[in-house]
Amino acid sequence: MKDCEELLSGISDYVDGTASKELCAELQRHMEGCHNCRVVVDSIRKTIRLYEGDKEVDLPEGFQARLHGTLRDAWERKHRKTA
Amino acid sequence: MHRNSHQKLMDVAEESALVLRAKSGDFEAFDRLVRDCERRAWTVAWRLLGDKEEVENVVQTSFLKAMEALDTFRGESRFCTWVGKIVTRTGLDMLRSRKRKEGLSLDELSVDSDDAPLAHPELLVDWREDPSRSIERQELQSILDRAIATLPDTLRSTFVLRDVDGLSTEETAVELGITAGNVKVRLLRARLRLREELTQAFGGEAIAHEHGIGAGLGGLAAATEGRR
Numbered sequence: 001m002k003d004c005e006e007l008l009s010g011i012s013d014y015v016d017g018t019a020s021k022e023l024c025a026e027l028q029r030h031m032e033g034c035h036n037c038r039v040v041v042d043s044i045r046k047t048i049r050l051y052e053g054d055k056e057v058d059l060p061e062g063f064q065a066r067l068h069g070t071l072r073d074a075w076e077r078k079h080r081k082t083a
Numbered sequence: 084m085h086r087n088s089h090q091k092l093m094d095v096a097e098e099s100a101l102v103l104r105a106k107s108g109d110f111e112a113f114d115r116l117v118r119d120c121e122r123r124a125w126t127v128a129w130r131l132l133g134d135k136e137e138v139e140n141v142v143q144t145s146f147l148k149a150m151e152a153l154d155t156f157r158g159e160s161r162f163c164t165w166v167g168k169i170v171t172r173t174g175l176d177m178l179r180s181r182k183r184k185e186g187l188s189l190d191e192l193s194v195d196s197d198d199a200p201l202a203h204p205e206l207l208v209d210w211r212e213d214p215s216r217s218i219e220r221q222e223l224q225s226i227l228d229r230a231i232a233t234l235p236d237t238l239r240s241t242f243v244l245r246d247v248d249g250l251s252t253e254e255t256a257v258e259l260g261i262t263a264g265n266v267k268v269r270l271l272r273a274r275l276r277l278r279e280e281l282t283q284a285f286g287g288e289a290i291a292h293e294h295g296i297g298a299g300l301g302g303l304a305a306a307t308e309g310r311r
Binding site: 009011036043044046047050051052057059060063064066068071 | 108110113114117121122125126129130135139142143146147150151201203204207208209210213214215221223224227231242246247249267270271274275277278281282285
């Protein structure tokens with residue numbers, strides 16, 4: 001049976017669900033008896049989820065007003081030119 | 084902006100109607116489309132660059148490019164997906180230009196060679212609980228900001244494209260100009276390093292104990308000491 005070190009390189013594919021059936025089965029068998037690997041897989045999943053769900057980053061004060069103001073000006077220039 | 088678009092977007096029919104109106108010169112329609120994507124655009128650029136001035140520049144430039152290219156948008160993907168690609172490319176250009184100013188290349192591997200042995204997990208403790216439930220949002224954001232800032236650009240860009248922006252391995256390889264194999268290696272390194280950083284924040288009191296006993300994955304912690 002492969003050890004923790006050998007299985008480490010397959011962990012990303014495993015958490016992405018892209019690992020081969022054989023690797024999945026091997027990792028699952030290994031993790032049943034290896035607390036450390038269970039912890040690593042679990043915390044990698046949580047790490048990914050935290051950044052994935054990271055859609056509520058605060059926008060800086062005034063950013064939206066500046067963005068939409070700039071876009072409106074550029075839009076008017078563009079459409080004046082093409083009118 | 085692609086696979087991981089958790090944010091609820093407007094429905095397709097509404098979007099198509101707005102795109103048509105925008106193409107015929109209606110700014111309010113274009114403005115509404117932008118509002119649907121701007122927070123996500125900011126997030127991806129922020130995770131990539133971590134500098135407010137540069138991020139604002141990238142997001143603004145990206146939407147200006149989208150405005151100029153609007154006639155070429157054929158609606159084969161969602162508007163936000165299309166804009167997302169522009170944001171990713173503009174953000175990577177900014178990162179490359181920053182590296183050039185520092186006399187470095189984004190593809191330079193000396194900092195974290197893809198061939199170097201993997202740094203093995205050292206902190207092997209369960210996280211206390213779900214940090215997004217137990218930690219105040221701003222504090223959590225600041226922990227995530229600090230952790231991702233510790234990654235070298237090569238790893239951060241790979242992680243952001245794959246896990247924040249949601250590109251596939253192949254799409255990430257194209258954007259970064261590296262092989263799919265390199266993407267996989269860098270992604271694993273990035274995830275392991277972020278996991279390590281975040282475990283320090285979310286592992287609670289067990290961390291001190293873990294350090295105390297010096298346990299590691301398969302007893303490898305000691306062997307990896309000083310590797311990073």
